[in-house]
Amino acid sequence: MDRISAMRAFVHVVQDGSFTRAAERLDTSPQLVSKHVSQLEQHLGVRLMNRTTRRVNLTEAGSRYFESARQVLADIEDLENQIGDLQPEASGLLRISAPVSFAIHHMEPLLRGFRQAHPGVEVDLQLNDRKVDIIEEGFDIALRIGRLRSSSLIARRIAPVRLAFCASPDYLDRHGEPHRPEDLQHHHYLHYSYLDSNAIPELQKWFTGANGARRVMMSNNGDVLVSAALSGAGIALQPTFLTGPAIRQGRLKVILQDYEPEPMALYAVYAHRQLVASKVRAFIEFMDSFFDQLPDWDPDH
The missing domain is CATH 3.40.190.10 (Periplasmic binding protein-like II)
Incomplete structure (x- = not known):
């Protein structure tokens, strides 16, 4: 049993209120989430939750374990982030999906500056106005313009779009x-x-x-x-x-x-908050600083 994966599955079931929503957030199946929780209960020798068709109720042991497990996972995430900060310069292939017209008009100076700051990163920019499936199609980051609906993906707001x-x-x-x-x-x-x-x-x-x-x-x-x-x-x-x-x-x-409609926004969307690759983190931070002020493309700038 992967104890950390099982612990993470249990915590997400509690936080999200169901095995299905936990599976969506973890990008896996409800069956695997249920298996992780069952393995954890067998390992601990206690029942952590009572399952019904509509809701999940924690047992007394489950309540105590949840608080400790959540803190352990937070500590692990902090440790991973600290180690990530000590990693060598960002490197590797960075696959980006971006809207066609925005990319044609505005991505070249952004990517030129990013490559100068991070020469170890090779960029593969694919232009498409449809919403790509980041995980299925193998993208590290997708740039999207609009008003994003809630999802299991992580979205970083970069700039307003009028x-x-x-x-x-x-x-x-x-x-x-x-x-x-x-x-x-x-x-x-x-x-x-x-x-x-x-x-x-x-x-x-x-x-x-x-x-x-x-x-x-x-x-x-x-x-x-x-x-x-x-x-x-x-x-x-x-x-x-x-x-x-x-x-x-x-x-x-x-x-x-x-x-005029309410302004939309340019977002950087990526798959996971934990264990973000240094190349992904570097690009998001660079893009955020690149568009730090009101974008100069607006005629009222």
Whole structure:
């Protein structure tokens, strides 16, 4: 029996309230979690918990063991972190998944600086706007933009991401500038197909409803939609890390500012809090300091 794994399984079952949720957090199966707990009980010679179909109740022995086991695991994590700080310079292959347009416009200077600081790390950057399965597809880190739902993954917030409605001056001269959502019924909308309308429910009404703007184009790539907006094809809702330069140059104009969605964020997502590889820890810390202030891509910076 791996006593530490069994102890960790037991603690997570207590903290998360079920074998299923503990398994999700530990990235394993409920059956294996149950096996670990049973082996621990057999090793100790006492029942630690009473299981029912709906809940888990600790026995008196389980309550005492839980407090001590939790402290032991915390001490182990502290020790691992201390040893990690003593490890040699970060090295090895670092596999990163990142959104296509963000990576094209902003990742090269970040990676150049990181490689200068950590020459022992080889970077494999894969661009994809879908949400990759970090563990199944073998990524160390995934960069994601949005409002993250709770999951068993660890997410570090890196920078704010502002979404702004914009259109070209030529388009606004021809169609008029909308000042309220009610003004959109005679306008054209350039839709980003990966945008979660559940997170921004107003878009359903303003841009796809009977009295909303008419969707004339949709794409899963923001650069294509920004290019279409620059050519006068319609209104786009895009992050300012793409539209900022064109807005500063006057080639795009921000509209409907009073109705902008709440800002989203850029996150670094990785699989485990414990035993984080030095290359992963180094990249996250470097990226956090790289985007330490309000990102200079925003036109209001």
